[in-house]
Amino acid sequence: xxxxxxxxxxxxxxxxxxxxxxxxxxxxxxxxxxxxxxxxxxxxxxxxxxxxxxxxxxxxxxxxxxxxxxxxxxxxxxxxxxxxxxxxxxxxxxxxxxxxxxxxxxxxxxxxxxxxxxxxxxxxxxxxxxxxxxxxxxxxxxxxxxxxxxxxxxxxxxxxxxxxxxxxxxxxxxxxxxxx
Amino acid sequence: xxxxxxxxxxxxxxxxxxxxxxxxxxxxxxxxxxxxxxxxxxxxxxxxxxxxxxxxxxxxxxxxxxxxxxxxxxxxxxxxxxxxxxxxxxxxxxxxxxxxxxxxxxxxxxxxxxxxxxxxxxxxxxxxxxxxxxxxxxx
Numbered sequence: 001x002x003x004x005x006x007x008x009x010x011x012x013x014x015x016x017x018x019x020x021x022x023x024x025x026x027x028x029x030x031x032x033x034x035x036x037x038x039x040x041x042x043x044x045x046x047x048x049x050x051x052x053x054x055x056x057x058x059x060x061x062x063x064x065x066x067x068x069x070x071x072x073x074x075x076x077x078x079x080x081x082x083x084x085x086x087x088x089x090x091x092x093x094x095x096x097x098x099x100x101x102x103x104x105x106x107x108x109x110x111x112x113x114x115x116x117x118x119x120x121x122x123x124x125x126x127x128x129x130x131x132x133x134x135x136x137x138x139x140x141x142x143x144x145x146x147x148x149x150x151x152x153x154x155x156x157x158x159x160x161x162x163x164x165x166x167x168x169x170x171x172x173x174x175x176x177x178x179x180x
Numbered sequence: 181x182x183x184x185x186x187x188x189x190x191x192x193x194x195x196x197x198x199x200x201x202x203x204x205x206x207x208x209x210x211x212x213x214x215x216x217x218x219x220x221x222x223x224x225x226x227x228x229x230x231x232x233x234x235x236x237x238x239x240x241x242x243x244x245x246x247x248x249x250x251x252x253x254x255x256x257x258x259x260x261x262x263x264x265x266x267x268x269x270x271x272x273x274x275x276x277x278x279x280x281x282x283x284x285x286x287x288x289x290x291x292x293x294x295x296x297x298x299x300x301x302x303x304x305x306x307x308x309x310x311x312x313x314x315x316x317x318x319x
Contacts, residue, residue: 017292020292020293021292023294024292024293024294024295025294028294028295031295114292115289115290115292115293115294116293116294116295117293117295117306118295118302119295119303122295131269165281
């Protein structure tokens with residue numbers, strides 16, 4: 001596949017409806033293919049992981065951010081640069097744990113869930129679970145093992161969407177990147 | 181304001197129908213059903229002109245003793261029918277038009293929900309709330 005010319009630091013625009021509907025089609029297809037919601041959640045996470053390990057290269061190439069010195073800096077970069085670049089939103093960072101290894105990203109509006117209403121028979125589906133996988137995959141490529149999960153979701157009737165991220169450990173350079 | 185709101189599929193079966201005095205539900209079903217003939221008539225009579233002007237609002241379909249029935253048809257031939265109390269004379273054509281537009285927008289959102297299969301009955305909280313607000317406004 002030939003690379004598109006002129007791939008610079010500028011972000012390309014695309015219709016948000018197209019994006020939202022494409023993601024919706026993906027999730028509903030998974031719901032048809034798998035029997036229960038847990039499997040769908042797992043699959044979404046896996047797909048996100050595979051996106052994340054690739055996306056990080058694109059992100060580092062385009063954003064020109066340097067190495068982060070601590071987890072707080074990482075959090076800032078994720079919220080202010082990465083989310084802005086790929087989803088066009090800037091989540092806020094709150095609820096730091098005292099040890100500084102755990103924080104929450106609060107998304108006031110989640111572009112993935114425009115139009116979506118969860119039907120009653122999918123109450124345990126984590127619709128945007130792909131994002132968790134993306135974050136986990138991307139950070140793994142920069143030697144950070146993290147635990148990412150949704151703790152609040154507007155689809156489930158919460159006021160905001162909250163993603164909780166927990167730093168687990170540094171991955172040593174000489175180890176092969178996690179096998180999933 | 182409105183006493184009954186209905187969304188009718190292209191093939192003329194109901195996707196959604198709700199009326200406010202629930203004890204008289206069947207009567208409204210009949211009213212809406214009868215109105216479909218008028219809708220068809222209007223579409224075929226001025227079909228060409230409507231398409232040219234992109235005018236989706238069909239106007240007053242017919243008045244009965246107690247109610248007025250208004251219609252609206254989308255470009256994909258989905259029909260919206262609204263029954264309004266005729267004692268409510270304050271209601272102007274423009275307001276009806278904007279109510280239909282609101283209904284149309286809300287219907288579009290329902291269609292965009294990936295869990296909704298086109299052609300199914302509408303079971304959406306957001307749509308329900310919107311219809312309720314339209315029915316509550318003045319009543």
